[in-house]
Amino acid sequence: MINPRMLELGKAPSTIRELFAYGQRRKQEVGAHHVFDLSIGNPSTPTPAAVTERMRQLLSQPAETIHGYTNAPGTAEVRAAVARNLNERFDAGALPQHVYMTCGAYAALAVALRALTVPGDQVVVNAPYFPEYRVLAEAADAQLVEVPTVPDTFQLDLAALDAAIGPRTSVVIVNSPNNPAGAVYTADVLQGLGDLLRRKSAAFGHPVFLLSDEPYRELSYDAPVPFPANFYDHTVVCYSWAKSLSLPGERIGYAYASSRMDCADEVMAAIAGAGRALGFVNAPVLFQRVMETCIDCPPDLSDYARNRTLLTEGLARLGYEFVHPDGAFYLWVRALEPDAEAFSARARELDLLIVPSNSFGCEGWVRCSYCVSSAVIERSMAAWEALKRSYE
Amino acid sequence: MINPRMLELGKAPSTIRELFAYGQRRKQEVGAHHVFDLSIGNPSTPTPAAVTERMRQLLSQPAETIHGYTNAPGTAEVRAAVARNLNERFDAGALPQHVYMTCGAYAALAVALRALTVPGDQVVVNAPYFPEYRVLAEAADAQLVEVPTVPDTFQLDLAALDAAIGPRTSVVIVNSPNNPAGAVYTADVLQGLGDLLRRKSAAFGHPVFLLSDEPYRELSYDAPVPFPANFYDHTVVCYSWAKSLSLPGERIGYAYASSRMDCADEVMAAIAGAGRALGFVNAPVLFQRVMETCIDCPPDLSDYARNRTLLTEGLARLGYEFVHPDGAFYLWVRALEPDAEAFSARARELDLLIVPSNSFGCEGWVRCSYCVSSAVIERSMAAWEALKRSYE
Structure with missing residues (x-):
């Protein structure tokens, strides 16, 4: 019979993707020029020329070599490149065998959550948070526990985390830079988190894993982003080149189980098992091969x-x-x-598409993606002004 | 904690992929020339030039257009192309809204099985069968039921299916042309299967869905392959261009819920929900766009x-x-x-890599992939001869 949980998930699509789909229809109705779609994190900066050039080179190689299956965790070359990149930038101590290539960070989260929880476990998230964390945790039959962050700064609230993490907590998810709030967790906060998780793990007699969702790692404007795995060994990093190299639709990323944890081999085996169970075979191979050589390509943040x-x-x-x-x-x-939600709906009347905070687990805010052309931002100002005036 | 089921799956990788990985290591040791790897279905025929040409064209378009997110089920263009293709070739009555693009047929199977079963349901397969059906069914907490096919012909055994399909059966999987046996189910057999499933559905008061796994649909040597969905309305087709256009590593395929079934909209919604739950967002976009125009590209079967x-x-x-x-x-x-298994192990001593039938749910056979260069087949004959002699 049709699975009622899946039916419900499919009939209540994510608010973000629903707004995005509405925007696409609306642009066809009134013209793209008149819709200010700040809904989705679809990078507007072009993919770097080096990536396109690499693809052109690959297309001139024998097709059976470049489009064939790889081993399930990915090519040896790209796994080595990921480890080297992490080691050069973060002194991460990463070994290639602890890198598992995935169809983007979302798939990395899916396999990591499935690997690191058993039914009934708790997964702690820091609100506001990417709403699909709930979908993935519940799909693993785990319970999502929301912990609010510090008001105004949106940094982690370590006291609230301390209170929330219990013996059934198997995973804490962090996301820095943060979607939706834009916060970057400081080294001090991450040190405090590491200390807290070590204390909890010792108390419970099993590791509380840190799942670090890092698709925005490269997108920081003032200072480098501290690397959470350097503050806590039992960390699994979920990464994607969707945002840094503007490849969101290509589904290429990885899960990396910190080589510093004692059970890294077991975690990788469980991730590989979860890949089979969830339906992943190997990450798209052309983009694995692109990343073999383009991994050090710097993102272009000038537009953002x-x-x-x-x-x-x-x-x-x-x-x-x-x-x-x-x-x-x-x-x-x-x-x-x-x-x-009412605020977002009123903005939508003005063809200004912004995501209400309810779907991120908190009240009273909206998320505005500024990964659009600057002209959209400029043109949107009249709508923002009209929206403001409508409340006066 | 680390999930023991996932750990077990990861530590006991699929026999086929294990043999493939062994072959890759062995080729490095003794030279590719001396290893006769008939283990994996990695197409040896080059990707058609039209596909490569289309990719080159796409790479000259603005990058944000070609690499961006699509709607979760895929681009409107490729969904329309899939429906048109099915209608022109099979008079399938397909509507674009019942097509959901996936990361290959394996992902299509994963989402379809998750959508069409609830925990405790039974999924019937016809042995010998692709071993990952068991992994995916059990990941959905369903029970796999093996039904043997007819000896020698390896056609469906309708009497055995009749006996095996009960009130908890939600899905029957067929795979024609068949991996591993190479059998193509005849129109007569499929008509009998459709009649049987209609009778069972009426008796149980709910549809017994047919899951038709068709990655080899285009690979037939003597006559076209009958299209199972034309014999039974409650069919979900799982397809991939991996084999027909030699793109196995690129992960591009689709699930199609026959538009002729009364609940096609609900099935599609449940498939979309399963996509969210399992970690799929959209299928790799570059290859969605390739298929928009290359879907009618004929496969080149001359080497095979x-x-x-x-x-x-x-x-x-x-x-x-x-x-x-x-x-x-x-x-x-x-x-x-x-x-x-002993036979396969003895063949491996001769660097002849063939997959034992145990992993396909039956005893006493081996599967030999002949999607390799003809030279490999020719060179392998000495190993086959030595293997034969070793039993005399």
């Missing part, structure tokens, strides 16, 4: 930096309140009424 | 047809017994002792 300035200065001028974002390409803006 | 003749004639000369394959690129050969 300009947009960040345009949007924050524009909204400040209009009197909006927001969190100054240190990283990612999202601005977290306080809604002008307590009901963020 | 030649290999089929070389291998069958060669083994017949040596006195081996096998099933004459109508489709796919596998030869199903009777082992020279009852224990197929």
Whole structure:
């Protein structure tokens, strides 16, 4: 029979993707010029020329070599490249055998959560959080536990985490730079988190794993992003080149089980098992081979930096309140009424598409993606102004 | 904690992929020339030039357009192309909204099984069968029920299916052309299967879904392959271009819920929900766009047809017994002792890599992939001869 849980998930699609789909329809109705779609994190910066050039080179090689199956965890070359990259940048101590290539960070999260939980376990997330964490945790028959972050800074609330992490907690998820709030967790906060998780693991007699979701790692404007795995050994990193190299639709990323943890081999085996169970065979091979040589390609943040300035200065001028974002390409803006969904709906009437905070596990805010052309940000200001005025 | 089921799956990787990995190591040790790897279905025929040309064209378009997210079920263009293709070739009555693009047929099977079963349901397979069906069914907490096919012909055994399908059966999987036996189910057999499933569905008061796994649909040597969905409305088709267009590592395929079934919309919603739950977002976009225009590209079967003749004639000369394959690129050969694993191990000593039938749910046979260069088949004959002699 049709599975009622899957049916419900399919009929209630993610708010973000629903808004994105609405925007696509709306653009066809009234013209793309008139819709200010700040809904989805679809990078507007072009893929670097080096990536395209590498693909062209690959296409001139024998087809059976470049499009064939790889081993399930990925090519030896790309796994070595990932380990080298992490070691050069973060002194991570990474070994290639602890890298598992995936169809993007979302698949990495899916396999890691399946590998690191048994039914009935708890998965702790820090709100506001990427809403699909709930979907993936519940699909693993785990229970999602929401812990609020510190008001205004949106840094981790270590006291609240201390209270929430119990003997059934198998995984804590962090996401820095944060989607949706744009916060970057400081080294001090991560050190505190590491200390807390070591203490909890010792008390419970089993490791509480840290799942570090890092698709925005490269997107920081003022200072490098501290690497969570350097503060806690039992960390699994979930990464994607979707945002840094503007390849979101290509589904290429990895899960990396820190080689410093005592059970890294077991965690990798369980991740490989979860890959089989969930339906992954190997990550798309052409992009594995692209990353073999393009992994050190720097992201181009110039558009996002300009947009960040345009949007924050524009909204400040209009009197909006927001969190100054240190990283990612999202601005977290306080809604002008307590009901963020109503606020988002009113914005939609003005063809301004912004995501209500309810779907991120908190009330009263909206997320605005500024990974769009600067012209969209500029043109959106009239809508922001009209929206503000409608509340006066 | 580390999930013991996932750990077990990861530590006991699929026999086929294990043999493939062994072959890769062995080739490095003794040289590729000396290893006769007939283990995996990794197409040896090059990807058609039209596919490569289409990729080159796409790479000259703006990068944010070609690498961006698509809607979760795929681009409107490729879904329309799939429906048109099925309608032109099979008069399938397919609507684009019942097509869901996936990371290959394996992902299509994963989401379809998750969508069409609840824990405790039974999934019926026809042995010999692709071993990962068991992994995917058990990951959905369903029970796999093996039904043997007819000896010698390896066609469906309708009487045995009649006996096996009960009120907890939610899905029957068929795979024609068959991996591993190479059998193509005849129209008569499929008509009988449709009649049986209609009778069972009526008796149980709920549809028994047919899951038709069709990655080899285009690989038939003598006559077109009958399309199972045309014999039974409650069919979900799982397809991949891995084999027909030699793109196995790129992970591009689809699930299609026959538009003729009354609950096609619900099935699609449940498939979309399963996609979220299992970790799929959208299928790799570059290859979605390739398929928008290359879907009618004919497969080049000339190498496989030649290999089929070389291998069958060669083994017949040596006195081996096998099933004459109508489709796919596998030869199903009777082992020279009852224990197929021992037979496969002895072949491995001769650097001849063939997959024992145990992993396909039956005893006493081996699967030989002939999607390799003809030179490999020719060179392997000495090993086949030595293997035969070792049993005399």
